[in-house]
Amino acid sequence: MQKKILHILVLPQLAGSQRVALDILRSLPDDEFEKHVLFSTEIDGIKRQECQQAFEGAGVKVHYSKNLKRSICLSDLPALFEIYRMCRRNRYDIVHTHSTKPGIIGRIAATLAQVPCVIHTVHGLAFHKFVKFPRWQFYWLCEMVASLFCDRIVLVNKYYLRYFKWFRKKNTTIYNGVDFSLFPPIVPISDRINREPLKILSVGRVDFQKDPLTLLKAAQIVIRKEPKVQFTIVGEGELYQDCVQFIAMHGLSANITMAGWHNDVQLFYMNHDIFALTSIYESFGLIFVEAGYHMLPVVATNVEGIPEVVLDGETGLLAEAKNVERIAENILHLMADSRMRTEMGIKAHDWVISHFSTEEMCRKYLDLYRACCVRS
Structure with missing residues (x-):
């Protein structure tokens, strides 16, 4: 029986994290996984069209959230409930979030919806040395709280391990890859x-x-x-x-x-x-x-x-x-x-x-998905 997997991103454009998600989903065996992706509606036009065509060409069903936004805003709570309802309705086995904003809202919503396996890939951190300290603390606290709402945390470098030392059992490093x-x-x-x-x-x-x-x-x-x-x-x-x-x-x-x-x-x-x-x-x-x-x-x-x-x-x-x-x-x-x-x-x-090949990256993600499904 196929496992249903949902990737959650923000912008529907073929940039860094979107390309990583596309490569992962494209590589998953069709007889083993039913593949879905969720984007915001913040970008329209040619970029969105190219992105949607690329994912659909990889056998992925594309969904859009009217409430999910890249910046912190009043629609964050509606976005959380929207994703929660989507997870309950579609009964996903795995929800995989990417980057900060969908990582916070998506992880909480998926956990509340009792998705068996929730994974987050940290493609970047909002708390860095060029952010003023009060904001740095706020971003750090949001990330740490959200990390309580997932089963595995994937870091794209070893440098970030210092920020997730309280989640050692959840952490793993998988470098991004390119399809040469x-x-x-x-x-x-x-x-x-x-x-x-x-x-x-x-x-x-x-x-x-x-x-x-x-x-x-x-x-x-x-x-x-x-x-x-x-x-x-x-x-x-x-x-x-x-x-x-x-x-x-x-x-x-x-x-x-x-x-x-x-x-x-x-x-x-x-x-x-x-x-x-x-x-x-x-x-x-x-x-x-x-x-x-x-x-x-x-x-x-x-x-x-x-x-x-x-x-x-x-x-x-x-x-x-x-x-x-x-x-x-x-x-x-x-x-x-x-x-x-x-x-x-x-x-x-x-x-x-x-x-840094896609073959190595995708193999490690597939192993991670299979291990999570066995545990769940």
Whole structure:
């Protein structure tokens, strides 16, 4: 008899946690699991359509919640009751929540609805060092309370274990994975070595977390010393216009391109030489795995889970968050040393292929689901 499983996320777009959930659900045997996913209705249009088509193409039934929102709001309580009723009505065997907001509301609702197995994956934490302490305490307390309402907690890095030491029996670490079979062929290193001008790529949401203005300030320093260098920033977010204004104000339009949102970014990796991202917090970063697959050395920040994906001095160069000068130095160092770029690129490819595949990730989740079903 099939086990009914529901994944709960917020935004219906093919970003990090959504791609992870899609890969997990796609990999589950159809004769063993009946697959469902729940999203909010906050995003409409092409992104939502692409997301829905991808999940339905994987044999997943897609549901929407009119009350579930990404931010804290008055609809949180109605969302909890909506999910509770859905769980009672559909009699799910497993509810798997992703990220902070659905993790809090979804875990409580599923437990109250007596779902036999409730699992939460921590894709990121709202309490980090750039949050003021009263808010940090509030977010921490919410996460700890919600952790009482689940059977297993999956962390995407080992760094987060320090925050869940009271739940050691529930904790496990499963690194995110990428389906490398979907990627185009790699551009040979020999074709990149003498490519001019050098191109630096950044991919991700243009928002507070990714801190794109720090990257632009570092780029400004790099451009002064290497006037031919080209930067490309792929993504959208609330700081997009701030970035456009910064580029215009400092006369950097000839060197920096704001490329906007692209669902498929593989061609960008193939046409660039270095990958850079200046996040102030980052649980994992699938984009680092994608960059590594394409043999791009990485310049990034030494925060949370990044050092577990980007090996400092081996597959990239790390700096403290918001350290504009050091980030610029790391970019310039890689630009000046083609041998280092080559060695780091090759090591990055070998590292991500051997540690961050979807096959390994999905196998571990399937084992987790089966173990939970046996216990329940």
